[in-house]
Amino acid sequence: MTPSFSRRTLIGASTALGMIARPGRVRGSTPNAKPAVLGGEPVRKKAFPGWPIVGDEDVSALVDVLRSGAWYRGSGDRVRRFEAEWADRLGVSHCVATANGTSALITAMNALEVGPGDEVIVPPYTFVATVNAVLIQHALPVFVDVDPETSQIDASKIAGAITDRTRAIVPVHIGGNPADLDAVMAVARDRGIPVVEDACQAHLAEWRGKKVGTIGDLGCFSFQNSKNLTSGEGGAVLTDDARLHAECLSFQNNGRSEGDMPGTFGRNGANLRLTEFQGALLSTQLTRLESQARTREQNAASLSALLDEIPGVTPARMHEGTTRNAYHLYMFRYDPAEFAGLPRSGFLKAMAAEGIPASGGYSPLYREPFLRRTLESRAFRASFPSSTLAEYEERLDLPGNERLCEEAVWLTQSMLLGTRQDMEQVAEAIRKIRAHASEIAKA
Numbered sequence: 001m002t003p004s005f006s007r008r009t010l011i012g013a014s015t016a017l018g019m020i021a022r023p024g025r026v027r028g029s030t031p032n033a034k035p036a037v038l039g040g041e042p043v044r045k046k047a048f049p050g051w052p053i054v055g056d057e058d059v060s061a062l063v064d065v066l067r068s069g070a071w072y073r074g075s076g077d078r079v080r081r082f083e084a085e086w087a088d089r090l091g092v093s094h095c096v097a098t099a100n101g102t103s104a105l106i107t108a109m110n111a112l113e114v115g116p117g118d119e120v121i122v123p124p125y126t127f128v129a130t131v132n133a134v135l136i137q138h139a140l141p142v143f144v145d146v147d148p149e150t151s152q153i154d155a156s157k158i159a160g161a162i163t164d165r166t167r168a169i170v171p172v173h174i175g176g177n178p179a180d181l182d183a184v185m186a187v188a189r190d191r192g193i194p195v196v197e198d199a200c201q202a203h204l205a206e207w208r209g210k211k212v213g214t215i216g217d218l219g220c221f222s223f224q225n226s227k228n229l230t231s232g233e234g235g236a237v238l239t240d241d242a243r244l245h246a247e248c249l250s251f252q253n254n255g256r257s258e259g260d261m262p263g264t265f266g267r268n269g270a271n272l273r274l275t276e277f278q279g280a281l282l283s284t285q286l287t288r289l290e291s292q293a294r295t296r297e298q299n300a301a302s303l304s305a306l307l308d309e310i311p312g313v314t315p316a317r318m319h320e321g322t323t324r325n326a327y328h329l330y331m332f333r334y335d336p337a338e339f340a341g342l343p344r345s346g347f348l349k350a351m352a353a354e355g356i357p358a359s360g361g362y363s364p365l366y367r368e369p370f371l372r373r374t375l376e377s378r379a380f381r382a383s384f385p386s387s388t389l390a391e392y393e394e395r396l397d398l399p400g401n402e403r404l405c406e407e408a409v410w411l412t413q414s415m416l417l418g419t420r421q422d423m424e425q426v427a428e429a430i431r432k433i434r435a436h437a438s439e440i441a442k443a
C-alpha cells in the first residue's frame with residue numbers, strides 16, 4: 001500500500017489534470033452524475049447481446065440429425081461437410097474436426113510427435129489448455145514472454161528460448177488479435193521447427209490477408225460455448241500438409257488408418273471425434289459468422305476511437321501485418337495512476353455497477369499448482385534431467401506477462417454484437433468512473 005500522504009498527492013494531481021487539462025473530453029453532464037457504485041444511476045440497465053445465438057435453421061439441423069439416427073461421424077456426413085466448409089472458408093486444403101480445442105491441440109502435438117524430453121515454446125498469456133496439450137505429451141512448455149502492448153507473444157524473444165530439444169512453437173492469437181506471424185514464421189523456418197497456431201480465439205482473423213490458423217504447419221480452433229463459432233464443445237485442426245492431415249485424421253479416430261470406419265489401426269490414437277449434432281450445428285452457425293465478425297470489428301473500431309480519448313485506458317495494439325482482428329475479446333489496459341490510484345479491482349466493480357461487465361482476464365498460469373505437480377510426476381522425472389526440472393521455476397522471468405495480468409481488462413465478444421450506442425455507454429461508464437475515481441477509491 002502507498003502511504004496515505006503520497007496517495008493523496010497523487011489523487012489531487014490526477015483529478016486536477018482531469019478537470020483542467022482535458023475539458024473538451026468530458027461530454028455533456030454525465031461525468032457529474034453519481035457513479036452507480038456510490039449509489040447513483042447506472043449508465044446502462046439493459047443486458048448486452050446474449051451468446052450463443054440460436055435460429056430456426058439450428059433447430060431444424062439438429063432435429064434432422066436426431067431423426068436420422070446417424071449421430072456419430074462414422075454413420076453420417078455432417079462432420080465431413082462442416083470440415084469441408086471450414087477448410088474452404090479459411091482457404092486451406094485440410095480440416096479435421098475434433099471434440100474440442102484442447103483435443104485439437106493434443107492431436108496436433110501427436111501429429112508432430114511431440115514427446116517425452118521435448119520442449120515446446122508457448123506464451124504464458126493463454127488459456128491453460130495450450131500448456132496442458134504440451135504437458136500431456138510429457139513435454140516441457142517453455143514460456144516466452146508476451147508484449148503487454150499487444151497481449152501477444154514477444155517474437156523477438158523466441159530465438160533465445162530455442163534449444164536442440166525444441167520440437168514446436170505455439171503462437172496463440174489471444175483475444176483474436178493475431179500474433180506477429182512474420183517474426184514467428186521467420187525464426188521457426190530458420191531453425192526448422194514446426195509451428196502450431198493456437199487460433200482457438202481467432203476465427204476469421206487475418207495476417208496480411210491470409211486467415212490465421214492456416215499460416216503455421218498446423219492451426220487449431222475451438223468451438224466451445226464462448227467462442228465466436230460454437231457448438232457447445234468442438235474443435236478443428238487445419239493444415240495444407242497431406243501427411244500431417246492423415247496423422248490428425250487417424251489420431252482423433254483411435255488410430256484408424258483411413259480415418260474412417262472400420263479401417264485398420266495404423267497408429268495409436270484416441271476417440272476425439274466430433275458428433276454429427278455438432279457438425280450440423282457448426283454448419284448453420286457458420287452462415288452467420290462473417291456478418292457477426294463485421295459487427296464486432298465495427299463496434300471495436302468505435303470503442304477504440306472513444307477509449308483513445310480517455311487517459312488511462314489503452315486498447316491492445318495490433319501488429320502491423322494484422323488485416324483482421326477476430327475480437328473474441330476486446331482487450332485494453334487500465335492505468336490506476338490516471339484514475340486517482342483506484343485499483344483495477346475497484347474499477348471492474350464500478351464498471352459492473354454501471355451495467356458494463358468486464359473482467360481482469362488471466363492470472364499468471366505458472367503460479368497455479370498444476371505445473372509443479374506435473375514436473376514432479378514420474379513421467380517427467382523419467383523424461384528430463386533433474387537439473388532441468390530443478391531450474392525450471394527459477395527461469396520463469398516473465399515481466400511482460402506479470403504486467404499484463406495486472407493491467408488487462410476484457411470485454412467479451414458478444415458485447416460487440418450490439419450497437420454503436422452500446423459502445424458509447426461503455427466509454428461513458430469509464431469517463432464517469434474516472435471523474436469520480438478518488439471518491440470511489442476512498443469508499
Ligand SMILES: *Cc1c(COP(=O)(O)O)cnc(C)c1O
Nearest residue numbers: 100101102127129200201222224
Ligand atoms: C478455448 C481455448 C482453448 C481450448 O479449447 P476448448 O475447446 O475449450 O478445449 C485453447 N486455447 C485457447 C487460447 C483457448 O481460448
